[in-house]
Amino acid sequence: MHRMRRCLAALLLLLLPMKGWASEPPAPEEEASTAPSAPPARKWHYLTRLEATTFALLPRAGAGSDDGFVQVEPTFIIDGGPEFGVNVGAPVRFRMWGGGEGAGIVRREDWDSLSDWGQLVRGLKFGSDNAPVGIWFGPLEEHRLLSGHLVRRYSNRTNPDYHPAGGIFTAEVGPLYTEAFASDVLGARLMGAEVALDMEHILFGHPKQRGRYTLAVSAVHDWGRAGGRAASVTLAHLDATAGVLLRPDYEVHVVAGWGGRPGEGGAWGAVAGAGLDTQTETLRLRLRLEARSQQGGFRQGFFGADYELARFQAAGTAGVPLADAGFPDGYSAFGEAEVGWDAVSYGGLNKHLKLSLGAEAFSWGRFDVDGRVAVQLFERSLEVALKGLGVGMGQPGARYLGAAEVRWRFLGGKLYAMGTGGTLLFPTAEGTLRPGAFASVGLGVDNAR
Template identity: 55%
Template sequence: MSMRWAVVLLLIVPGAGWAEEIAYPEDYVAEEEVDPDDAGGDALIEPSEDERDALVEEGPASPNSGSGWANRLSLETTTWALLPRRGAGKDEGFLQLHPRLEVVKPGFLQVELGAPVRLRMWGGEAGGSLVRKEDWDELSDWGQVVQNLMVGGDAPNFVWVGALESYTLLSGHLVRRYNNRGNPNYNPAGAVVTGMLRPLYVEAFASDVLGARLMGAEVVLDVQHILMGRQPYPMKYALSLSAVHDWGKAGGTSEPMTLAHVDGTAILMSRRKGQGGFELQANAGWGGRPGEGGAWGAVAGLGAEYMSSTVDMRARLEGRLQRGGFRQGAFGPDYELARFQVAGPNAVPQADAPFPDGYSAHGELILSWDAESLSVLGQRHFRLSMGAEVFNWGRVDVDGRLETQLFHRNLSVGVGGVAVGAGQPGARYLASGDARWRFLGGKLYAVGQGGTLLFPTAEGTLRPGAFASVGLGVDNAR
């Protein structure tokens, strides 16, 4: 929840939330990292000079570091089986090849290119193509070639392109924990752009850089800066305005929708010690659907953060009020499916679906722990990210993911799931899991994945399915 920590924005590639230890130059010391779901919440604000010195200490240049560039090459070869559920569809099997190339100049540029290519082995329609066509049948699908692109490593000014797996736009009252690849046949690359010109901080995003889909921005005003001039610790009192619009013209056609929100944030308590500390925030806001009379909502809550060299904990608890069909966090983890058909008894798109008047309690917890240090990018012995919302009329929405690294980080395991509309007819449940075991010195690894899926159809319904994948990979990460 902090609005002051320095950021390296590293959005995790889908299905690859592992401890990949790329061989960075010897003189590179990682900046304090905040994951995208944390960073989108409140953390993308420039630190003070004292904090910057505490977070990054320059070491002497190593003669072996050369120009400071690092790279990683990898290739995964797996079988990928697509299985129907409840008799919907036919079994399909593919040989999946997933090459990757990553090039890094710490603090300046990070590029990772690659995409899974699925070659048909069995099943499917007679005379079907060798390559699974649903993975490449529209312009937006070519965005998946860009696994990760980051330009400008110093917060708060940078550009990032790639998959948005659990993206939150700053205050999180419009876009929270959003996944732009929730539709398994739609593989766009999203983009996030941030910048600060005191007393303003801006974050803008697009869910699809090659299609007219979800776009939005949030502008934050440092009120204390306006009243008292530049302060050592910015954003103690802040006002923000956010707006998000979905054109609905990529990844399948859907009705356009626009939401807007105004928020105020105040830091009630701040205790700092070395590279860590504790912070307590209060927030309140109001939002609605422009052009839709009577569609509005209000929110108020508290947020807390504790950070040390080995622990990063962020929590939020809010009370929310909904009226006229508006709800906070409408662009959430289920949105890429709900834009075609919402969970619940009303089988209609979210833009047209009625949402009962009422109130709810929303909570979120993001906890990272590492026995050695959190300063190395992607290194986490344990990470839990979970959000839940309980409505007074009986509905419950929950999503989360748990990741752990064991046996000297040779084994990585992750499980995640989404439950939407639990407690109501037509509830939606999705789950997945993955594991990776490194052996022979870590260069070779075995990988397995599996889970359930929902595929949008031409009729606007959702067809249930499942997938399973197992195979081997090799890289020069260690």
């Protein structure tokens, strides 16, 4: 049940790479009163940021002409504590060259649908771990719906011409815990929910450790009516989880589940695995290992890192949407690791590492992997971040994407230089994917230090 903490903390995580771990946590203030009955005062913090960069979209393999822009990106953040926060801002790209006859001064594809206006909201949260209800709005990065067997490592911004704001809702009432999400709160797109029952609570009363034995059911549906028309699809899954070792600083649990595609006979899959979560003052580690079976076109993690592109054209040579693509019967092994390490406690090195990696190997010769790594060096003055995606490797028609970002802070840390670059895939009106690339260099300023 730790997903709620991760969702409601996402407002501050938007400052992490690729957007920069810019500042140390604010130092705790002195107590206003020694009276034991005095409630702690709410501490409000804010951050303002402005970035100005050149931005070029470049063709790959002769796929059209290149476009050049000046990109201005303002950001404003209010942190009202664990129960409230706001992060607003968006990049605006002013055309310098390209686009052909009749092209506007502002890149049209960034603002040509209602969903694109969702990019103005980078984070809006209400509620906390201690509240019965939590709400989050903003971009979804590596999103996982509780058990993760339907939605795992999903991003709603993989399509470079589609910039929706997602929404996450969490609620807890007695033994019942619920998480629901929408990938686009302004359009009819991906929606799903998972409901988990604490069986120990139901059978024996309120437990000392919540979530040790749970049964959960989840369902996800893609309406396919925003971000480009695509086939709709529905999946459902049932999961059982048991905590075999629960301690204040680490947990070990096992999980088993079964899922399918309602209305599609013979489309089902099963999964069994184990996980480890540990958290200390300087290290957060999360490991998952699962064995999976897929039959009739169903697969776990269907809504994954590549989904916003695969919904138009799945990796492979068939050239059809993922909802219609055949998926061979077989087995797979899935592994996932998330590592966050801050060395500031070890002699003040001020070095920070964040790593996230997921990989799946299939019995019939396919291999998928996606991940990102970010590190800060030299007292947080230098940030380097890399991310990559490979889908269908080992088979014809494999898909690859990658990006890198570097930031260097100087003049006391308030001013920084940055450079980014990487590859892209643009969905077209014909349902194909047009390859492209991007590159950007520029300056930014904020009051993080």
